[in-house]
Amino acid sequence: MQTIQVDLEDNIYQDMLNRGINVQEELNKLLKKTIYHKEHKIANDIIVGLEEVEQYKKGTINLSNASDLLSDLKSAD
Numbered sequence: 001m002q003t004i005q006v007d008l009e010d011n012i013y014q015d016m017l018n019r020g021i022n023v024q025e026e027l028n029k030l031l032k033k034t035i036y037h038k039e040h041k042i043a044n045d046i047i048v049g050l051e052e053v054e055q056y057k058k059g060t061i062n063l064s065n066a067s068d069l070l071s072d073l074k075s076a077d
Contacts, residue, residue, distance in 0.1 A: 004027070008016075016023060 006023075006027075
């Protein structure tokens with residue numbers, strides 16, 4: 001297990017104590033949601049890329065999509 005240090009304003013910390021908020025549990029939930037969101041975005045980007053490749057192979061890709069795809073490929077270098 002790793003340790004993360006978080007600096008909080010005193011009033012926020014007191015508010016959390018008064019309400020019985022488990023900071024470790026809440027941070028774990030937030031980090032899991034953040035990781036899931038990032039993985040979901042990556043998966044969607046892959047799907048879009050594969051769909052563009054399929055359109056290109058079929059010859060049905062739009063020129064605007066093709067230029068976006070080419071600029072994405074160039075910027076990936």
